[in-house]
Amino acid sequence: MAALLWIVPALPLLGFLLLFLAGGRASRLVTAIIGVGSTALAALLTLALAAWFLHAGQPIVRATLWQWIGVGGFTAPIGFELDALSLVMTLVITFVGFLIHLYSSEFMQHDDGYGRFFCYMNLFVASMLILVLADNLLLLFLGWEGVGLCSYLLIGFWYRDAANGRAARKAFIVTRVGDTAFMIGLLLLATHLGTLDIAALMERAQSAWPAGSALPTAAAALLLGGAVGKSAQLPLQTWLPDAMAGPTPVSALIHAATMVTAGVYLIARTHTLFNLAPSVQLALTLIGAATLLLAAFSALAQHDLKRILAYSTMSQIGYMFLALGVGAWTAAIFHFMTHAFFKALLFLAAGAVIMRIDDEHDIFRMGGLKRELPVAFWSFLIGAASLAALPLVTAGFYSKDMILWGAWNSGPRGPILWGAGLLGALLTPIYIFRAVFVVFFGERHTAPSGRYGARIVIPLALLSALALTAGFVDMPPALGNVTAFSRLLDPILPARQEVPTAASTEAAVMVIAALTALLGVGIAWWIYGRRAAAPARLFGTRPALALRRFWLCGWGFDWLYDCLLVRPFLWLARINRADGVDAFYGLIAAASRLFNRLLSRTESGRLRRYAGWIAAGSLAAIAIAMFA
Amino acid sequence: MEGSVPLAHAWVLAIVLFGLGLAGLLARRNLVFMLMSVEIMLNAAGLAFITAGARWGQADGQIMFILILTLAAAEVSVGLALILQLFYRSASVDADSARSLRD
Amino acid sequence: MTGLFYLAAAVAVIATALVVTRANAVHALLYLIVSLLAVAVVFYALGAPFAAALEVIIYAGAIMVLFVFVVMMLNLGPEAAGQERRWMSPGIWVGPALLSAVLIGELLYLLVSGALGAPNHAAAAIPGGAMRAAIEPRQVGMLLFGPYLLAVELGSMLLLAGLVGAYHLGRERAAEHG
Numbered sequence: 001m002a003a004l005l006w007i008v009p010a011l012p013l014l015g016f017l018l019l020f021l022a023g024g025r026a027s028r029l030v031t032a033i034i035g036v037g038s039t040a041l042a043a044l045l046t047l048a049l050a051a052w053f054l055h056a057g058q059p060i061v062r063a064t065l066w067q068w069i070g071v072g073g074f075t076a077p078i079g080f081e082l083d084a085l086s087l088v089m090t091l092v093i094t095f096v097g098f099l100i101h102l103y104s105s106e107f108m109q110h111d112d113g114y115g116r117f118f119c120y121m122n123l124f125v126a127s128m129l130i131l132v133l134a135d136n137l138l139l140l141f142l143g144w145e146g147v148g149l150c151s152y153l154l155i156g157f158w159y160r161d162a163a164n165g166r167a168a169r170k171a172f173i174v175t176r177v178g179d180t181a182f183m184i185g186l187l188l189l190a191t192h193l194g195t196l197d198i199a200a201l202m203e204r205a206q207s208a209w210p211a212g213s214a215l216p217t218a219a220a221a222l223l224l225g226g227a228v229g230k231s232a233q234l235p236l237q238t239w240l241p242d243a244m245a246g247p248t249p250v251s252a253l254i255h256a257a258t259m260v261t262a263g264v265y266l267i268a269r270t271h272t273l274f275n276l277a278p279s280v281q282l283a284l285t286l287i288g289a290a291t292l293l294l295a296a297f298s299a300l301a302q303h304d305l306k307r308i309l310a311y312s313t314m315s316q317i318g319y320m321f322l323a324l325g326v327g328a329w330t331a332a333i334f335h336f337m338t339h340a341f342f343k344a345l346l347f348l349a350a351g352a353v354i355m356r357i358d359d360e361h362d363i364f365r366m367g368g369l370k371r372e373l374p375v376a377f378w379s380f381l382i383g384a385a386s387l388a389a390l391p392l393v394t395a396g397f398y399s400k401d402m403i404l405w406g407a408w409n410s411g412p413r414g415p416i417l418w419g420a421g422l423l424g425a426l427l428t429p430i431y432i433f434r435a436v437f438v439v440f441f442g443e444r445h446t447a448p449s450g451r452y453g454a455r456i457v458i459p460l461a462l463l464s465a466l467a468l469t470a471g472f473v474d475m476p477p478a479l480g481n482v483t484a485f486s487r488l489l490d491p492i493l494p495a496r497q498e499v500p501t502a503a504s505t506e507a508a509v510m511v512i513a514a515l516t517a518l519l520g521v522g523i524a525w526w527i528y529g530r531r532a533a534a535p536a537r538l539f540g541t542r543p544a545l546a547l548r549r550f551w552l553c554g555w556g557f558d559w560l561y562d563c564l565l566v567r568p569f570l571w572l573a574r575i576n577r578a579d580g581v582d583a584f585y586g587l588i589a590a591a592s593r594l595f596n597r598l599l600s601r602t603e604s605g606r607l608r609r610y611a612g613w614i615a616a617g618s619l620a621a622i623a624i625a626m627f628a
Numbered sequence: 629m630e631g632s633v634p635l636a637h638a639w640v641l642a643i644v645l646f647g648l649g650l651a652g653l654l655a656r657r658n659l660v661f662m663l664m665s666v667e668i669m670l671n672a673a674g675l676a677f678i679t680a681g682a683r684w685g686q687a688d689g690q691i692m693f694i695l696i697l698t699l700a701a702a703e704v705s706v707g708l709a710l711i712l713q714l715f716y717r718s719a720s721v722d723a724d725s726a727r728s729l730r731d
Numbered sequence: 732m733t734g735l736f737y738l739a740a741a742v743a744v745i746a747t748a749l750v751v752t753r754a755n756a757v758h759a760l761l762y763l764i765v766s767l768l769a770v771a772v773v774f775y776a777l778g779a780p781f782a783a784a785l786e787v788i789i790y791a792g793a794i795m796v797l798f799v800f801v802v803m804m805l806n807l808g809p810e811a812a813g814q815e816r817r818w819m820s821p822g823i824w825v826g827p828a829l830l831s832a833v834l835i836g837e838l839l840y841l842l843v844s845g846a847l848g849a850p851n852h853a854a855a856a857i858p859g860g861a862m863r864a865a866i867e868p869r870q871v872g873m874l875l876f877g878p879y880l881l882a883v884e885l886g887s888m889l890l891l892a893g894l895v896g897a898y899h900l901g902r903e904r905a906a907e908h909g
Contacts, residue, residue, distance in 0.1 A: 611653055637740070646835075651751060651830070660756055663798075664751075664798065681779065699886075701793070701890065712801065712805075715805055
């Protein structure tokens, strides 16, 4: 059964190849069958593998295909590894991927680039699967780059509009900064430890490097740089809001459920290395906490529905980074799983709304759509509830609670981190229910048209179900102490040492989080649902407006990077327009032409001159013969 | 007949004649004079060979001289024919006037 | 014999110098013939009577006559002589004289330094005061038609080529008759 592991990424890759060779000439039906079918088959195969894996009881299953690189003692195979962590990732990627492909077969029905879309989407799924199933960091990097490429291709999918191309380039360039750090980190690991095979690497790192020394800190910091770029965290977070220029299924799959979580997966995979570098873990925590707050505040001020969700993604990944930083690896992966479900649900529901009101994105031009779009309303509401971590019934509650408990429990700084997480947990329901109330309640500004087919409704329904129930695999002690998920991941992601605390403290923390979520929903209802007058007056004041502008542009990071990096670079490019380095090569050409001119003068056509040169040449020859 | 001529002096003579011929070739513009200078140079070379043959007491030097003579004969006939052609075409035997084969 | 050699050498050098400096073509040719005859005498003094005879008969007798014929055909009159004098400004001699001087110097140096294999040993007379024996035509003939037979054949082919070439190139074409 392990031998079938390679088929999981190979199926979407085959789909990509077939669609690529078809070159857009295949009919819509055939394209949809290939595109959606490949991911469906991959999902089925993954389910079968999961069943077998859980019964077989081996913690790790490996399947090496062939040797990719073998040079000077360093080898890197094409090999896949299935363990609990990659199983969870693969299940989420294939299943959510399949649902999103199904949805987009109807969503993109009227688009010219139908074939191109599924081609790129299949390539993306294949790359993401390679990323999570790789057993060595070099193959992981291959998948990493592949998803980056597909992200670029899909953000700029509607290439005729130059703004989309700009957004795609921005995403690619910003993540490139992270990728460069990642590459340098890989080189450092390879040269010092001699291999990039993950298991061997972690072992050697633990035995060769003492905790806290320079080398593991450098390597972990570089890998963190890569993760920060891919997962849109501080300081490389500016690309994610602009990436919403792509089609909504793209935002759902790539920029919510999977690609942006690649950083989280990387850190979880190499957690042994991060354990050896406590300063990097601290940085990870701070980055996570800062990003989750920054993004939450920014989401409060947005009026484009997809940008609200983009900042929300940034914020939730901040939670995952926070969890990774304090060593709660399992909590981060649990939150990844629930986040994938409810965020994909939110994006697909948003897409469902947008496609029915003629591509209007501004929430203040929507309103009162609850009656006309019930499917979208209920899906969005369930997703919002899960995101806000409404207590007991939603999956998000359990995963966020695990993170908050991990933060509280993480040592002397714990309560401060918990406080930050709690503040985020207050802001999250505010911004998401702001969207709910403004879009679905109140008076209508745009009338919807059209209807939904089954391919829209089924994914929404399934994801809604998952967004409600996926949390029940791991429940805190106060509510039944289900630890199925933690036990599954325990061999790979060992639970960290917990500071012993009373059970009542844990229950108290959970209750506070639950109340905070409800408080947030209440505030959102008071401001946006009931449209109370006092908040409106407050928002009209000058400081409030300035604050809103500041949050709307994402805390001014675009402007900062423009001043610090873009303008100097463009200035340099401008002053070097004549290309000084090229002038050197121009000199060579000019010297050549000069010699040509000089030597052509000897070809004068005059016989006596030629005779003279022959005589002089023979003189020189004799002289050399004489004196040499 | 026999002789105890110092052979080095004979070579010196050949060298001087060759140098004179070279100077004439480079200095004169008339093609006929240039050809004459070439003949002088060939003759000097032949003298050098004869001297070499005398040094070893063998007839090989004279053989080389005969071959040089043959070469000079063929070369003169063709050269003079070319001069005639040039003269027919441009009514001049100026070497410097025939310089169309230039860059 | 040695006196004859030096005399003939002097004549040859002077006549050659006059050849390259004359303005009148026919004068130059006549001086050239004198030079060749002097060189023939030098050959005789060196013990190569056959070469001397060949020099006179073929070089001075046939090749120079060919020259004379062509000069006559070209009909270079007095104005040509005047042209020559105008072309032969003293300045024109600087470069060639320099080159020739350097060449002569180099070759003399080679001669004297023994790089050409100690000719000065042969400069002295054969020990015992015996004279160098002249090389008979008979020896030349035996060598020519023996080991050097191939060279003879090639030489004859060269002469044939020269003949055909000269015939073809020397034709006065009716269209370009000047």
